[in-house]
Amino acid sequence: MKRLGLLILSMTVIYAVGLDALNHNPDNIFYANPWMGEIRLRANKGAVSEAFVLYTGKRTKMNLIFQDDTYDYFTADVGRFDTTFNYQILVRDKNDSLILPTVGAFKSSQPYFSVPEWALGKIYYSILIDGFYNGKKENDPKNVVAWGKAPDKEYSYGGDIAGIIEKLPYLDTLNFDILLLLPIFQANSNHKYNPRDYTALDPNLGDTIELKTLINEVHKLKKRIIFKFIATHTGSDFQPFLDVIKNGSSSKYFNWYLVKSLPVKLSPPNYECWLNDPRFPKLNLKEPSVQAFLIGYIDYWLRFGFDGVYIGEDSKIEPDFIRMLRNTLKKKYPDILILGSSDILGANGFDGTMNKKITDLIINYFVKNAISTSEFDYELRKALFFYPSQANLVNTIGLSELGKRIAAMTDISNLLLIYAFLFTFCGSPMLTYGDEIGIAVGHPLNMGSFPWNFSNQERTLFEEIKRLINIRKTNPIFSTKxxxxxxxxxxxxxxxxxxxxxxxxxxxxxxxxxxxxxxxxxxxxxxxxxxxxxxxxxxxxxxxxxxxxxxxxxxx
Missing domain, CATH: 2.60.40.1180 (Golgi alpha-mannosidase II)
Incomplete structure (x- = not known):
């Protein structure tokens, strides 16, 4: 193995070995992950026959974990470490060996990316409250439809927090770990994805006393509960947006939104909006006053006793907002879980996200037969390898989205196979209410009402999912990487x-x-x-x- 030179670019150390190269950067979480105790090396394909991490008189072999067309990737687990940890990497080919760095030792000074231990590899159950169970008729919206009506529009069914409390014994039989409440703030819709008032729980869902009761009862069952907070857009009837419509550039909230021209028009919209729908005007998350407003109300609702928050809903969220959010909340609530709809993860990002890459792979392989088994395997390993390991364990993997039910895409035998994979794979599997009994109906922003009559449920699927959950929870290895x-x-x-x-x-x-x-x-x-x-x-x-x-x- 010839040592032809050393090239230092920023904090990255690259050794050219003949025509090959080695790469390790102690300040990049991909190469050195202190919280997970991982050290990685990238080498040109075939350049290295074996590699070891040397530290405190020990030598740990680096295993070849992943390969692509260009590189081999080696990984070693050395145990959780901090900024005092010094190490070297010994690499060998058939003829020679080399120690990196040539002088001194590597030391990682990157920010520490920790996630709540309680959230690793857990099972989620998400509820769009309006469609779960109606426990209190007196708070029904005026336009409520009959329970069981097909969700071909954005109907309101009248489900509420009282209904979730009443059905907690049922939920407990599923033995999930974390309950995710989909949007709860006041809005003029069944789905509440168009918040009108961040200060108030939607009265059709219940009151804050009932919310606090739900949180306490979930905790009594030794489960966690988190809520979805819509931060990337508001409803078009949110007071600051109405002020922008009225006063244009003179509005003190003008910089809160991404207005393209004046006057503001709803149809067609001349402002950026989620789903290209004028009901969901996007917020300008670069604006400091918007950041402060949102973080303040996230903090307010966390005080009710929630264990975490899911920040949604756009796939792109301003990095500075995420950084400020994390720094603010983690200082005040060190053990809080912060998930998001963006895949900006790490010490300045979210703890985890909805891993849609895995969801897409599941559907393409099991449902559409669009990829081969070897393609499925390669893409799975690639998706795992290029996310931080702690984020992989926290990332949720769901099969149903708003308007798309997995049971509508395939038959029962295939569903059983899919759930066997979901509950034995890495990460945090998520059930959307009704998935466990095979609900197949759905409409954009309306997942339908839960059929509580057994005759309308796929009980074989229900029992199999319960069994798979039990297997996962009685074997903690499934919650590891x-x-x-x-x-x-x-x-x-x-x-x-x-x-x-x-x-x-x-x-x-x-x-x-x-x-x-x-x-x-x-x-x-x-x-x-x-x-x-x-x-x-x-x-x-x-x-x-x-x-x-x-x-x-x-x-x-």
Whole structure:
């Protein structure tokens, strides 16, 4: 291995090794992740045969975790560290070795990106309150429709906070960890995505006493509760926006919005708006007074006892606003969870986001058959690798969005396979109310009303989801970052992976398949059937029926 030179660009150290290169930057969370205890090295493909991290008299092997067309990526777990941690990286090829850096040692001085320990790999249940359960008829909106009416428009069904409280025993049977309340502020809609008043809970949903009761009752069940706060836009009847319409550039709120011309027009809108819908004028999150206003009211609602907040709803959110939000809230509430609809994550970003990349992969592979098993595997590993590991564990993965129900896209056998993957994969799986019983109807900004009659529910799906949740929660390894692909078969659409001693085999094909997997010797138990299999030759042989799965655990 020839040492041809050292090039330093900013804080990045690049060693040219022959025609190859090595790259490690201790101040970039991709290469050094103190909270997760990870050290990474990027090398030109084939340049390095092995690598080690050297520190405090120890040597930890770096494993080849990911490859693309150009680079090999090596990773070592050295345990959580801080700015006092010094280390070097030893790299080898077939002929020589090299220690990085050539002088001294690496030390990371980047901001510490920590997330709440209680939020790692947890299961969410999200509720659009209007459609869940009507527990209090006297607060129904005037235009309420019959419960069960198909959601072909933005109807109001009359669901409320009292209804959630009444149905907590049902929710508790699902055994989820975190309840996510979708928008709760006063708005002239069923969905509340067009807030009119951030100071008030929508009266059709209940009052603050009921909200506080719900939060307390959820905590009694040893669960957490967070709320969605719409920060990227307001309703068109929000008083500051009405003032802009009336007074134009003379309005003291003119800089709050992204107005393209005057006078302000609603149809067609001459201002930026969410979903290109004039009802949702976008806020200018670069404006300091807007930042202060929003952060102040997020803080106000957190005082009711919420464990976290989801900031929505646009996919692009001003980085300075996110940084100020995080710095303000984390100082006051160190253990608060801050999720967002933007993927700006880290010490100056959100703790996590809705991982739509994974959702899209699930749909493209299991539902549309648009990608091969090897493409699915590669894109999964890529999506995991290029996010910080702690964010991967906090990122939520949902299957239904506003107006799109996963049950409307596929049949029950495929749904069971999809949920087997969702609840055994990395991250935080999320159910939208009704997913667990196979609700298939939906309309943009209306997810329909929950059918409480068993005859209108897919009970097979419900029981299977309960079983998968129980398997996940009784095996904490599922809430960790460990994920190792074992078997990829494009022809038969079979995929198997190891979650740290628990092996998941998914057969997405239309025929039964017999697979042989490389494993440690020992006794393996099927977590669905209880069947045991003793392995003595480091090969686990399993038959998997069509459109089905197996979850097998090695007994220690």
């Amino acid at each position: 460990y994920f190792f692909p074992l078997y990829v078969n494009d022809i038969n659409r079979v995929y198997a992976y190891d979650r740290g001693g628990i092996i998941v085999i998914l057969n997405g094909g239309v025929t039964p398949n017999f697979v042989t997997l490389p494993v440690w010797n020992g006794t393996y138990t099927n977590l669905i059937t209880g069947e045991k299999n003793i392995v003595a030759n480091q090969q686990l042989k399993v038959s998997v029926p069509a459109k089905s799965f197996k979850i097998i655990k090695r007994e220690i």
